[in-house]
Amino acid sequence: MKNIIEILKEKDIAPSMQRIKILEYLQNYKTHPTADMIYQALADEMPTLSKTTVYNTLKTFTEKGVLVALSLFENEVRYEYTKEPHIHFKCTKCGRIYDVLKTFKCLKNENIEGHQVIEHHVNLRGICKNCLEKVED
C-alpha cells in the first residue's frame, strides 16, 4: 500500500483512494484486464465507483507511464502494470492472455527503414497449453 502511494507521487499523480485501488488491482492480478473487468472487480468494495473514473484513471496512468495499454485482438484495450519487456499470447478458446518470456530483439528507440520506433509489441494468438490438454481428454 505504501509502495503504491510512492509510485503515484513519483509520477505526479495524487494518490486518491480510487487510484490506489485500481493500481493495487493491476499489481495483484496479472490478467491484463479491460477497463470493465477492473470496474466489475472493484465495484463490490467501492459501491460508488464510477466506470468513468476507471477510464479516466487508466488514461492518466497510461499517459504518465505507470501502465501499458495493449491492443491485442478483438479490439478491446487491456492494461498491465509494466515491468520488463515481454510478449503476449492470447488463447482463442478461453480468451486468457499469457505473458511469454521468449526473448526478442526489441526495436524500441531504433530507426527502422527510416521510421523512429517508440513502441514495439509482439502479439501471438492460438490455443493455450491449458486448452490443448483439455482437447486430449
Add this chain to the structure above:
Amino acid sequence: MKNIIEILKEKDIAPSMQRIKILEYLQNYKTHPTADMIYQALADEMPTLSKTTVYNTLKTFTEKGVLVALSLFENEVRYEYTKEPHIHFKCTKCGRIYDVLKTFKCLKNENIEGHQVIEHHVNLRGICKNCLEKVED
C-alpha cells in the same frame, strides 16, 4: 479482374460484384484501410452499397483466409490482402501504416511455452520517415 474471381472461387466464395470490388480495392490500395474507409471509397461508384455488406464481406474474407485482419493500435480493425509475412509500423503523427520488411522469426505453427501459435503479429509505433523530415524543416 479475372484473377480476383478465380481467387474467390478457389476459396468457395461466390464472386458477387460487391465482393469483387472490395477485394479489388484491397489489392490496389495497400493502405491497410478500415471497413469504413473501404465503404467510403466504394460508395461513389456503388451508390447502393451497404456498410453492412462491407463488414459481412470482410468477415467472410478473413474467415476464409483471403484477407488478414490487423489489430494495431487505437482499437480499430484494419484489413490487408495478404502475401508474405511482414510487420507493421504505425505513425503517431500522420496515422499511416507502413509495411516493414525487416525479417523476423515467425512463430506461426510453433509451440511456445506449451502454447500452439496460429498467428504472429509484430506492431511498431513511432514517427515515420515522412513526419521526421517535416519536423526538420
Add this chain to the structure above:
DNA sequence: TACAAATTTGTAATCGTTACAAAGTAGTAT
C-alpha cells in the same frame, strides 16, 4: 418460368469508450 438458396440492404441494437457538467474533496489563504 418457378423456386430455393445465397446475398445484399437498411435499421435498430450493442459494446466499448469519451464528453461534459454537476457534485464532492482537499488544501490554502484569510
Add this chain to the structure above:
DNA sequence: ATACTACTTTGTAACGATTACAAATTTGTA
C-alpha cells in the same frame, strides 16, 4: 472556522465501430 481554488469523482448522454436481424434482391438451378 470560512472562503476560495484546484482537482477529482460521478452520472448521464453521446459517440463510433461493429453486429443482429429481417426484409428485399439476386442468383443458380430445376
